[in-house]
Amino acid sequence: MPRPRNPVKRSTEESLRIRKEIVARLQQGEKQVAIAADMGVTRQYVQLLNKEIKEAGAEAVATKPSRGAPRYIPLSPQDTKLMRGVMSTTLPRDHGWEGELWTIATVKKWTKAHLDRVFNARRVRYFFSKWGLELGDPPPRDPRTEEAERALAEVAAKEAALAKPALPPEQPASPDPAVGEAMDDDDDNGIPSIEAMEASVAAWRAEQERKRATTTSAAKSRSGTRALHRQPSKKKRRKK
Numbered sequence: 338m339p340r341p342r343n344p345v346k347r348s349t350e351e352s353l354r355i356r357k358e359i360v361a362r363l364q365q366g367e368k369q370v371a372i373a374a375d376m377g378v379t380r381q382y383v384q385l386l387n388k389e390i391k392e393a394g395a396e397a398v399a400t401k402p403s404r405g406a407p408r409y410i411p412l413s414p415q416d417t418k419l420m421r422g423v424m425s426t427t428l429p430r431d432h433g434w435e436g437e438l439w440t441i442a443t444v445k446k447w448t449k450a451h452l453d454r455v456f457n458a459r460r461v462r463y464f465f466s467k468w469g470l471e472l473g474d475p476p477p478r479d480p481r482t483e484e485a486e487r488a489l490a491e492v493a494a495k496e497a498a499l500a501k502p503a504l505p506p507e508q509p510a511s512p513d514p515a516v517g518e519a520m521d522d523d524d525d526n527g528i529p530s531i532e533a534m535e536a537s538v539a540a541w542r543a544e545q546e547r548k549r550a551t552t553t554s555a556a557k558s559r560s561g562t563r564a565l566h567r568q569p570s571k572k573k574r575r576k577k
Contacts, residue, residue: 356386360399363387409460416452421468423447438473439465 355376362372369387373380389398412420429436429443436443441458448454456464458474465472 356401357399359383359386360390360395363390364395412452412454416454420448420452420464423451424465424470425468436473438471440473 355378359372359376359378363369363383363386369380369383373383376383386398389401424439424444429439432443432447434443434446441461444461445455448456462472464470
């Protein structure tokens with residue numbers, strides 16, 4: 338029967354201790370199945386650590402920090418009092434930085450220098466909101482608000498495009514007399530005029546009509562000749 342996974346969530350310190358012990362036992366040559374059963378972990382995890390030991394070394398694997406964000410450790414009452422007093426009574430320029438108001442960047446610099454701590458932007462905003470202080474950074478924007486503003490801008494652009502008046506249809510250009518005179522002058526250069534071209538087209542159409550009529554009469558005469566030479570069908574006499 339396979340061993341179930343351990344449902345207990347371990348702390349960071351306990352996970353580091355277990356990992357160090359697994360690395361030490363792997364270095365001693367113990368079997369991976371026995372290590373996994375004794376330490377309450379999966380055999381795949383022991384195999385992964387063994388592979389990392391071969392690639393990076395036992396010391397690097399044993400001291401590697403755990404995955405995920407580090408656990409937040411609250412400030413002590415003394416550090417909290419110190420930080421609140423500095424943030425509320427001094428300015429960044431008093432510490433050699435530019436600005437009339439504290440920003441997230443300058444707060445991180447001060448906490449790193451005096452408390453050996455670096456807080457993220459969310460934690461800094463929490464402190465200043467709790468203490469009633471003002472930050473020089475703009476407030477964070479809600480992604481839903483940005484999406485709504487983008488949708489409204491698209492709707493406004495479509496409405497503006499629909500409200501734009503349509504352009505009037507283009508009017509045909511009036512004939513230029515100079516063009517007509519130039520076309521008349523081309524008759525002398527061997528280019529036929531419009532009247533001559535129309536007459537040629539009319540003659541071609543008349544010739545086509547004549548050929549079509551001749552073909553139709555010939556077809557009718559051939560069909561009449563076949564009808565005359567066709568013998569009447571002999572009907573079988575009905576026996577009485």
